Amino acid sequence: MKLHEYEAKKIFAEYGVPVPNGEIASNSDEVKAIADRLNRPVVVKSQILVSGRGKAGGIKIAEKSEDAKTVSQSILGMNIKGLTVEKVLVEERLNIAKEFYLSIIVDRSARSYVTITAKEGGVDIEQLALEKPDQILKVYIQPYFGIRTFEVRKLAQFLTSSRELQKEIISIINKFFEVVTAYDCELIESNPLVLTKEGKIIAADARMIIDDNSLFRHPQLQDKAKEELRDLTEFELRAKEFGFSYVDLDGNIGIIANGAGLTMASMDIIDFYGGRPANFLDIGGGARAERMLEATKLLLENPRVKGILVNILGGITRGDEVAQGIVDALKITAVNKPIVIRLVGTREKEGQKILEEAGIEYLKSMETAAKRIVELVGSGG
Numbered sequence: 001m002k003l004h005e006y007e008a009k010k011i012f013a014e015y016g017v018p019v020p021n022g023e024i025a026s027n028s029d030e031v032k033a034i035a036d037r038l039n040r041p042v043v044v045k046s047q048i049l050v051s052g053r054g055k056a057g058g059i060k061i062a063e064k065s066e067d068a069k070t071v072s073q074s075i076l077g078m079n080i081k082g083l084t085v086e087k088v089l090v091e092e093r094l095n096i097a098k099e100f101y102l103s104i105i106v107d108r109s110a111r112s113y114v115t116i117t118a119k120e121g122g123v124d125i126e127q128l129a130l131e132k133p134d135q136i137l138k139v140y141i142q143p144y145f146g147i148r149t150f151e152v153r154k155l156a157q158f159l160t161s162s163r164e165l166q167k168e169i170i171s172i173i174n175k176f177f178e179v180v181t182a183y184d185c186e187l188i189e190s191n192p193l194v195l196t197k198e199g200k201i202i203a204a205d206a207r208m209i210i211d212d213n214s215l216f217r218h219p220q221l222q223d224k225a226k227e228e229l230r231d232l233t234e235f236e237l238r239a240k241e242f243g244f245s246y247v248d249l250d251g252n253i254g255i256i257a258n259g260a261g262l263t264m265a266s267m268d269i270i271d272f273y274g275g276r277p278a279n280f281l282d283i284g285g286g287a288r289a290e291r292m293l294e295a296t297k298l299l300l301e302n303p304r305v306k307g308i309l310v311n312i313l314g315g316i317t318r319g320d321e322v323a324q325g326i327v328d329a330l331k332i333t334a335v336n337k338p339i340v341i342r343l344v345g346t347r348e349k350e351g352q353k354i355l356e357e358a359g360i361e362y363l364k365s366m367e368t369a370a371k372r373i374v375e376l377v378g379s380g381g
Contacts, residue, residue, distance in 0.1 A: 008206035022091025035065035099192035121192025184214035251276025254299035292325025314345025
């Protein structure tokens with residue numbers, strides 16, 4: 001679960017991480033009132049759960065409250081990467097002398113946290129890693145021990161030689177780790193973490209991603225997730241209601257498979273034959289006809305999906321249940337899209353018979369099925 005910047009900054013402030021003074025607003029009059037209260041130049045920042053807000057025009061500076069009202073009118077309601085801006089954060093503009101980067105993430109392969117600092121902030125950290133790797137320092141933190149004094153000192157010394165600033169940075173890193181453990185974060189980040197001309201270290205930006213599996217420990221966050229879609233698309237939200245492992249992608253060939261590995265392999269082979277996967281949809285093991293029906297309906301009703309590949313390798317998943325679910329979904333939706341099915345394994349003959357009687361194509365080879373759906377979608381179906 002991703003948090004909005006203003007939500008993350010509220011948590012930062014609760015744990016003692018310095019953040020700019022600011023308030024949230026949902027209309028231009030509220031923006032002007034906040035700017036009046038701050039009584040100084042402000043930054044108006046769109047509050048959506050995607051990166052690249054600044055490049056898209058979703059972050060603007062205003063010298064006066066009237067200017068803030070004007071720029072907010074251009075930001076509120078704008079569409080950035082498919083999301084509509086409904087709220088803006090209005091906060092004091094900082095006198096920035098230097099920008100840094102600071103984050104703590106979970107590194108699953110290393111089974112540890114990793115703290116990342118960079119001497120340059122406000123930039124794409126992945127790009128910086130490619131172009132200037134010497135500007136980045138990573139320190140792995142073992143969960144059993146927690147973050148230790150020498151590790152924090154090493155990170156602070158990497159960023160600055162000033163003893164006074166090192167003390168501030170050490171304090172902030174320690175507080176970051178408190179937040180990570182208290183909120184079960186997969187990521188916590190400030191980009192940029194800034195040094196102001198007044199000599200203060202402040203988190204000018206804030207980003208947090210909470211492990212969804214921990215939300216039962218954070219009921220206040222569960223409530224927030226229900227209030228809005230967050231980073232979920234309409235179809236991701238629908239899939240979540242049925243317990244599917246589902247992610248929307250930018251292609252046009254829908255994919256249904258059983259098992260994460262098989263689903264990933266299906267995506268790869270679609271790409272190999274020149275197609276573009278529209279989604280990741282894993283129905284899991286042992287799916288019955290009702291579950292297959294809902295999965296198929298989900299993709300049939302998605303206007304971006306122009307064709308569907310169903311790739312089932314039955315073990316505890318029965319072929320006849322899968323086939324019946326597909327047939328039922330086609331009857332209910334009455335949507336005409338090409339569907340190619342690879343169905344092998346438990347009760348495959350019974351499933352293939354159901355498909356034959358419904359006039360639906362099935363194949364036994366994943367490669368052949370993938371190539372076929374790419375041909376059908378490419379030729380208009």
